[in-house]
Amino acid sequence: MTRLPRTAVTDILALSLLSLLGIAGYETAFGGLNFLVAAVAGLVVGTLAAVAGAAWRFGVVPTVLLAMAGYLLVGTPVTMPDAALFAVLPSLEGLTGLVIGPVYGWADIVTIGTPVEAPYYVAVVPYFAAWLVALVGTLLATRWLPRRRTALRASVLLIGPVVLYLSGVLLGTDEAYLAAVRGVAFAVVALVWLAWRRGATVESSGDGAARLRRQKVAGTSAVVAGAIAIGAVAGIALAPVSPDRFVLREEVVPPFDPLEFPSPLAGFRHYTKDLAEAPLFEVTGLEPGDVVRLATMDAYTGRLWNVAGPDDVGPDGGGYAIVGATLPEPLLATLGSERHVQVRVEGYGDVWLPTVGYGETLALQDRGTSDRAGDLRYNPAAGTAVLTSGLAEGAAYELDTRMQVEPETDELLEVPVATLAMPAVQNVPDVVAAKADEYVGDATTPIEQLRAIETGLKTNGFLSHGLASDTVPSRAGHGADRIIELFTRTQMVGDEEQYASAMALMARHLGYPARVVMGFAPEVREGEAVEVLGGDVTAWVEVPFEGVGWVSFRPTPDQVDVPQEQTPKPKSEPQPQVRQPPRSEDEEEQLLTTVEIDDSDDDRDRPFALPGWVWVTFASVGIPLAIVLLPMLVVALVKGDRRRRRRSGANDRRAAGAWEELVDRYAELGFEPPVQGTRLQAARALERQVDEQGLGSALPSTVGVGRADAATRAPAAAPVRLATLAATIDRDVFGGADVSDAVVDDRWTAADASTDAVARAAGRLRRLVSRYRLHRRR
Incomplete structure (x- = not known):
């Protein structure tokens, strides 16, 4: 077991004091200092784990694992006492809160109204923050700082406490908690510690050591007095009033x-x-x-x-x-x-x-x-x-x-x-x-x-x-x-x-x-x-x-x-009685004509009707066929339009279109042409994939296309090597010579032959799937 040097102990104490001053700013968010129990516990767990790792000469990874174990073991009773078993042991609910608290807790703090008391894991935020700063700071103080004790290297340890101080401001409210006192105390402790750390690198003895100590005390006193004076004046002159303080909760709108x-x-x-x-x-x-x-x-x-x-x-x-x-x-x-x-x-x-x-x-x-x-x-x-x-x-x-x-x-x-x-x-x-x-x-x-x-x-x-x-x-x-x-x-x-x-x-x-x-x-x-x-x-x-x-x-x-509206009823006027003539017995026969209504269905007036079993058969067969064939038909129409557009225009562009059509058809067969690169690079990549998939026999190993001119033509419907076809099309496009219609037809014929040969070798399933795919080379 290795004993820590005195300077390391001083560094750890200064780091802990600065961390407490910084994290005290959470008071405005939590509405009290109860959260300090969790914060102090985090400082102790992180510090002790790093000190134990240094004392027993653990590596960094075992030390971090030890610190994580302590974090999970101690965290539940100090942050979520209601979730602890027997008030001291961690529970599943507590362990869950310790894991998700550092992830979501900060967002809850800036959206929850103060004092922050929910969700149940919110106290994990100061606990985790203090634990992390103490662990990292103590690791640096015991392992990295002793290698070369300089004030500049010591100032790196201040990053953690400064972050804690700023987080207390940003996660708090517009009412600061002892801003002047905490700010001046933080500056004084940091400056005194750096000054003594700088003096510790000077070796002296006897009268020189005593004179050096007097100078350090005088210099430190001057620094402290200056820090207090400047801090007080700056705090009065520059400190923003409460409504003007920048805090995250004023910038974050609750999600409701x-x-x-x-x-x-x-x-x-x-x-x-x-x-x-x-x-x-x-x-x-x-x-x-x-x-x-x-x-x-x-x-x-x-x-x-x-x-x-x-x-x-x-x-x-x-x-x-x-x-x-x-x-x-x-x-x-x-x-x-x-x-x-x-x-x-x-x-x-x-x-x-x-x-x-x-x-x-x-x-x-x-x-x-x-x-x-x-x-x-x-x-x-x-x-x-x-x-x-x-x-x-x-x-x-x-x-x-x-x-x-x-x-x-x-x-x-x-x-x-x-x-x-x-x-x-x-x-x-x-x-x-x-x-x-x-x-x-x-x-x-x-x-x-x-x-x-x-x-x-x-x-x-x-x-x-x-x-x-x-x-x-x-x-x-x-x-x-x-x-x-x-x-x-x-x-x-x-x-x-x-x-x-x-x-x-x-x-x-x-x-x-x-x-x-x-x-x-x-x-x-x-x-x-x-x-x-x-x-x-x-x-x-x-x-x-x-x-x-x-x-x-x-x-x-x-x-x-x-109340109901009263509407007067119309008065009835008596009418004189008039003797009516006798009613004819056959009046109904004279007024009404007998009409025979035929309720029977006359199928002769109906239009042609199909039996029900025909409709059922048509639906059971036609709908699946439509689902299978209609997409294929749409893709085929789009591909046909694509091919027509590529075969139109100037002859050099038509020759280049043959290569674009080849690449798209290869992609639809399941090959992966490179997104960028020359035709020759794409050809070699496709040939390599053809060989890797065991389809190399579909393409010849010798050159099948000669020089690209009107007099030299490749054999019709014969597959050629893709690299050869790419080279000939490059000469068509960049050679500067006129490209005849016959040459263009040869390029399209060679491209179709090579694609068809690979499609046959790939099998029916891949050919069928390729009919539903649509690729467009850009």
Whole structure:
């Protein structure tokens, strides 16, 4: 066992300290320093493995394998304690997380809302990063650096800690964690270590050694003082303010797009008609008056309300981001009473999670759903959550939440509506603006105007879900045509879908940022679990007020008895009685003529018809033949056109076309002509393949084509060596002499003969397959 030199121990300690300073920047992403347990464990495992390899003189490969074993053995209890066996032993789930965490964890960190708590393997990222930097750095400090101890070589060890420092910045948030303190400390430790490392290469003794130490102490003190002074000044002058910091999470858009899913409000009637008595989910922890929030829609296209997509959501819309168990807080809300809600899904099967209020924590309980925790998205501004892979029967989750305080109308008289950037509504009917102005009347303050619209819709309209039991029909939908129908009929008739949509559009006309919320309003008894049915579905409108939050409005009327329009019946006028003449007994015979209808089939009037067995035979034989022969026919037509084009034009081009046709036919037979090269190179490559496939007898071993001129011609229909044919065609193309028609015919004849000879030798199967192939030499 070899003992490490003191300088190597110093290098390792400096490397570890710098790595801790760098990785501490992950605090803003994880929302605390709990991840340091995993980071420190990674530093210890990587360092000890490299030190043990150096002490026992292991090679690099055995040392790395030892480090990997330690990584897998220690990683589960320090990064995923819930997955560890007996709290200390690795499990299959933990080992899987240790493998996939370094691959996908970094992407999860920049897309998950802070604090990052999901997926379960996310703590593997700092553990793996610290382990890798410690392993590589210690290997260099114990094996590579001692060979030549210079400050330049020592500075290579700083690459790992610097990368950790930068990763803490890029993977964090716009709020830095002790940026000045960490930055100055990192610079001081690095400079002091490099200075002492440089001085260690100077040999001295006695008074010289003491004088050298004094100089080193003085120089190091000056460097430290300068680093602190320069770092403090530069930090104040050059450090960006929080919104201007470059972090990856601000550049990466979460992959969830609500527009990939149908609008929840479009399925409103599905709940009231098809699922009215069907139990959807069971909720415990509700109090009387609580409503379940399903989806919040803030974009209107003229056809429907929907959740704004990532390209349309404004800076105040929040957007849906991957979250862990801890949910981010809303930017605009006045939160009051708390709820601990438990939801168990029964007949519900959509991607939108039923929630209550504005959540603080959300824990998926059942195994089937918790395994898909990475699919969870949450929008703190809307207070709604999405599980992109969808809920199924048996899914369960817990939600700690707080409710929005709803002030009285009198308390909001002096409160302005909050100014928020919302997606623009499109294709709003003109009647909406007219009705909004009519209902507002003389109201001046925002809350008075909104309450006036709410009251106008509620008192002048009637409720109907379009069921058979309703007194009047009510058409589903909330597009522009349905809103026009709502306001232009003699009586306003609809349900929450139409009234909430109409009020939100009217509020937008007044310039107020309104949105439509769809959810459920079950009857809640204190302390009892509530079974939510499809018939409990509802919708309402929310408008934000400055410093208060989103205030709800419920414009749907309670009246269901729509007054019927009274249409007077026409009065009957008495007519004088007139004696009618006697009816003739043979009147029917006079008015009607007996017509005999022949119901029998007359085959003589039918066109020629084939028996059924003929059609069956034709279909069973003709369809397979068409499948086999039609592609062959199409390819043959294309090949024929190709051959005609190559045999047209100038004679030298026609001679070159003979070679192109030969190469294409060889390729269709399964040979592989080179993509680039001269004709001679292609010929030799093809001849070599012919010989390798045992078809060499198809081509002669002697020259079969003489000099290319009008007087010298190759024997007709006799195969020739490809190299000879390529050389003669080269002379035709580049020789400068005129090429006669006879020579062109000879070249085509020789090319066809050589190709046919090889095709015969290749066998019937390859010839058949070649008829379906189409090659085009370029």
